[in-house]
Amino acid sequence: MDFAFTKEQLMFKKEIIRFAKKEIVPRVQEYDLKEAFDFESFRKLGDFGILGLHFPEEYGGSGADVVTTVMAGEALGEAGVDGGLTLAYGAHSFLCADTILRHASEEQRKKYLPKLISGEWIGCMGLTEPDAGSDVASMKTIAEKKGDKYVLNGSKIFITNGPIADVSVVYAKTDPSQRHAGISAFIVEKGTKGFAAGAPLIKMGVRTSQTSELFFNNCEIPAENLLGKEGEGFNMSLQTVEWDRSALLAPFVGAARYMLSSCADYARKREQFGRPIGKFQAVKHKLANIRIFAEAAQSLAYKIAWCKDQGRPLNHLEAAVAKLFVGDWSMVPANDAMVVFGGYGFCHEYNMERIFRDSRLAPIGGGTSDIQKMIISKLI
Template structure:
């Protein structure tokens, strides 16, 4: 069953209370200043919502996949930029939890759990976006160490995070089977960052290039066995694409909630515009599609928790459908406010801009459709 339990709903109520009081009030300023939302981070950290997925034995909450989805959904309803804090912490650390050594887990997970540090995921490169196997970042063995050289692009929360899950080629003759994964620290010599990208949305979450110039790390920081990095990356994305779906349904819910309030207050021709059937049909479609996306996302989260064989399909389907729905709902919400929806005096234009990225990152929706088709035709 993927129906949320009473415990899940209590979790939702707690997250929403924090977000309404301490995250949503900073959302517009975070977008305007394009700065990491430190106040929101501290509020989430104080309530243990910054990385709820970390297992209890490493100091975390130990939230299951559905609870983590609910946390991200509720934060995204208030502020999409802030929702990337728990989402990217999970993306980067799930590799450590599932494939990393106990030494790696003990060294890094408690710092993520406490909120002392954050983590980022370094997979994409200038010439390797959807085609991950074409990456050029190299990790060359040197005794008991590895020396990493290369660059990663589109790295979420780069420069803010202390730890980076980095994928690099260790055997260039093996293509995808020659990729390995490592933990790199911001403090390692040779690690540097590019200027933040000037983005359409999620402006409060810095996105930068990460450069590795003869970065020397101990071999014990390899995640899993040599050559397993590509499989690790793909398996991780099967789980974390669901967190992107959670972001999408969160921002869509925020937009729908605001639009519903507006159409009941706004009057034209002597009565609230909510009484006009044309707008009622728009609201009905928005609500129907949002709930369909939520149910698919929760089903995928349950499959993630169980590790079901069809998780790859459901993760891709949830991410693709929810993000397409979010883009549609936020766009329609802007329409419902008319000219006001197009101004920064109201939050809907921000939500529409923020929603767009959910169709792009962690695999474009075109790639998701390839993944789904292959699974269906297998």
């Protein structure tokens, strides 16, 4: 065993934190209050190379390994970037662009990836439906082949980046008689006739990410927009789980480190009963809880990443454990951080209430904690 990061990785993490603190974090509060997507910050992520970290250089990426890519997510959280932007980045780079990288034709890669990696275009993934959440095989969206086209009908819900996406990877049934084996994946471009996104949903947290329904009403797309072959869609969606259990968990680890430093700074300065509140054991205990979560969660996310770098098939048990832990436990530091800040913690200005709201997504998004428990209990 060896848990060491390389010097280059550690330097890169510092650079990202420095970049994010200067270029992105000052805008976070404003956009969270507006519940608006920060296009400028997103483009800056592209300019800095974060959106395309693990993509091959020929498409504009950096060819980084998965561990380094996960580290970028942790660094963004540690800098204080909001969960909305990191979620948008995750949906864009890992759920949409990575699926195109793996399964699209070379022509399609060249068409989509450079613009997605630069941040010029925004991507999303349409999988979840009103009646098909964790039970993805029950999806009702249908793709019917007609000549050299597929015609899509149906709808999707809770689609991160849905209202702003230029490119969508959409899953639909090409064989409704089948369950998982009947699912296929398609690229659908914004502006395609019969394709529309709903209004952004008003959410408790991750408010700068834009989430909506997607509607397909006799939406015709070229047959070549099928990714891979018919019936391969479910496995493609499973491949995104590797990212979901590593890169998309990493910002929560980073957020804990951000909360720790914020709380420590505050507790050193805030005085009550004639001394800094950091001198009280109850406050120290809360800081400890935050640190313990960060240390415990860190290794889970990086282990999934390291296994992916080794080319190993995803260990679904370990992946579910990682998601369950980060999901269920991320509320502990978020709650403790709010308490350390007292009344100020309840106010937007001090960021803790935003992180508390953002953290609430962790046990819900990408497979609820109950679903993880279901997976684990079946696998053991």
